[in-house]
Amino acid sequence: MVSAPSPTPEGSRVATAPPSAAAATNPNHALPQGSSGRHAAPQLRPPLPVKMVIAGGFGVGKTTTVASISEIEPLTTEASITEVAAGVDDLTHTPHKTTTTVAMDFGCITLDPTLKLYLFGTPGQDRFGFMWDDLVEGALGGLVIVDTRRLDDCFAAVDFFENRNLPFAIGVNVFDGSLSHDLDEVRWALDVSESVPLVLFDARERGSVRDALLVVLELALARAER
Amino acid sequence: MASAPPAEGAQGSPHQGLIRPLRPYVMADDSTPAPAAAERVDPAVRGAGARDDVPFDPGHRPVAEPGAAVRPEPDRTAAAPAAGFDDGEAQPAGRSSLALRPFLLTAGRVAGGSAGSSAVPPLPLETQLVTTAEGLAALSGLTFERQAIVAACRVPLSLAELAARLHLHLNVVRVIAGDLHSAHQLAVYIPQASTAQDVSVLRRVIDGLRAVPDSRGLPRGNRPA
Numbered sequence: 001m002v003s004a005p006s007p008t009p010e011g012s013r014v015a016t017a018p019p020s021a022a023a024a025t026n027p028n029h030a031l032p033q034g035s036s037g038r039h040a041a042p043q044l045r046p047p048l049p050v051k052m053v054i055a056g057g058f059g060v061g062k063t064t065t066v067a068s069i070s071e072i073e074p075l076t077t078e079a080s081i082t083e084v085a086a087g088v089d090d091l092t093h094t095p096h097k098t099t100t101t102v103a104m105d106f107g108c109i110t111l112d113p114t115l116k117l118y119l120f121g122t123p124g125q126d127r128f129g130f131m132w133d134d135l136v137e138g139a140l141g142g143l144v145i146v147d148t149r150r151l152d153d154c155f156a157a158v159d160f161f162e163n164r165n166l167p168f169a170i171g172v173n174v175f176d177g178s179l180s181h182d183l184d185e186v187r188w189a190l191d192v193s194e195s196v197p198l199v200l201f202d203a204r205e206r207g208s209v210r211d212a213l214l215v216v217l218e219l220a221l222a223r224a225e226r
Numbered sequence: 227m228a229s230a231p232p233a234e235g236a237q238g239s240p241h242q243g244l245i246r247p248l249r250p251y252v253m254a255d256d257s258t259p260a261p262a263a264a265e266r267v268d269p270a271v272r273g274a275g276a277r278d279d280v281p282f283d284p285g286h287r288p289v290a291e292p293g294a295a296v297r298p299e300p301d302r303t304a305a306a307p308a309a310g311f312d313d314g315e316a317q318p319a320g321r322s323s324l325a326l327r328p329f330l331l332t333a334g335r336v337a338g339g340s341a342g343s344s345a346v347p348p349l350p351l352e353t354q355l356v357t358t359a360e361g362l363a364a365l366s367g368l369t370f371e372r373q374a375i376v377a378a379c380r381v382p383l384s385l386a387e388l389a390a391r392l393h394l395h396l397n398v399v400r401v402i403a404g405d406l407h408s409a410h411q412l413a414v415y416i417p418q419a420s421t422a423q424d425v426s427v428l429r430r431v432i433d434g435l436r437a438v439p440d441s442r443g444l445p446r447g448n449r450p451a
Binding site: 045069106112115117118120135137138139205207211213214220224 | 391421425439
């Protein structure tokens with residue numbers, strides 16, 4: 001456990017730095033395993049946070065995926081599409097969807113008392129792409145959800161993960177048990193390499209989401225062991 | 227405002243709403259409102275300010291007041307001060323503070339992300355925040371957002387979770403958390419990016435996730451198929 005250090009040495013250092021710099025500079029080198037504190041009460045040692053990114057096009061099931069496995073009600077910043085994006089987003093294939101995520105939504109799973117997995121859903125529209133760097137920094141991996149009726153919606157996410165060299169898998173969300181293309185066709189259409197796993201899953205099923213995430217993690221592990 | 231020309235009030239000029247100080251205390255770190263700011267506020271806002279003694283309620287206040295100020299009703303100046311405030315209270319809960327000018331809360335400062343990217347990276351979203359003993363001791367003397375953050379982080383919270391729960395802009399929380407950290411009232415645990423390539427961490431995550439039961443309560447591997 002971390003003993004609470006006297007505030008004096010830290011205080012003198014912080015006082016000379018701008019506030020945001022003070023917050024961000026010290027723990028980067030101060031925290032082995034991301035979890036040793038500066039002046040925390042020892043009994044409040046937080047878990048090691050890890051995260052994965054759930055990406056994909058608009059209305060493809062990202063929020064559903066997070067909700068299926070999160071232990072908390074997914075926290076999200078949503079605005080009604082009628083206010084924010086009516087006429088901008090394509091609702092042709094998702095006629096019943098009335099809201100879309102304009103910031104990000106996320107959930108978490110406490111894997112054990114010292115380890116907590118966060119799942120962040122990317123913003124649904126291209127114009128919120130500036131959030132993505134925030135989301136993928138330090139992420140274990142990503143799951144790109146595709147709807148086979150609108151394959152091109154996920155190209156941005158695939159490109160982004162490939163460029164960032166983030167381990168990722170493609171999850172084909174099986175809406176209503178219907179799949180309009182077989183997996184080989186999907187792979188061909190997406191033009192992703194054989195090394196990118198392609199999995200069928202149901203965003204509403206916790207076990208199915210869990211298994212899709214495990215595919216991503218196994219890939220990340222294989223890469224880390226290399 | 228009493229001295230405002232009646233014509234302007236009748237038109238409900240949007241500028242009037244935008245430049246009106248939303249909250250007298252936002253620029254001040256202490257709880258004493260600046261006298262000049264207090265003189266400038268109109269009756270509607272003063273009505274809100276009079277509730278400064280009310281304990282902070284994150285679900286209520288930040289949504290209500292500024293929302294009312296940003297979207298002035300055309301007949302706002304004619305309405306009674308209390309009516310203006312009630313209008314704000316009646317806002318739907320979905321109208322979050324993201325629709326406002328969130329960086330009023332930080333006096334215009336932004337986190338070290340976009341502008342000063344060369345200097346320090348912004349706090350990652352999963353950064354864990356925990357209130358310190360000093361923060362707890364200072365709790366009653368803190369003003370609204372700071373008090374809410376210090377109160378909420380009595381249990382460890384991630385930056386993203388904190389922003390979502392308090393309906394605050396993520397980057398506003400980044401700045402205020404940095405301030406609170408400088409004041410030793412908040413401990414900030416920043417995860418290392420290299421954790422993502424740590425084999426032992428990945429194994430722990432995989433093992434932990436495998437144990438998560440599916441909808442039928444079965445962990446992975448015990449499934450019928």
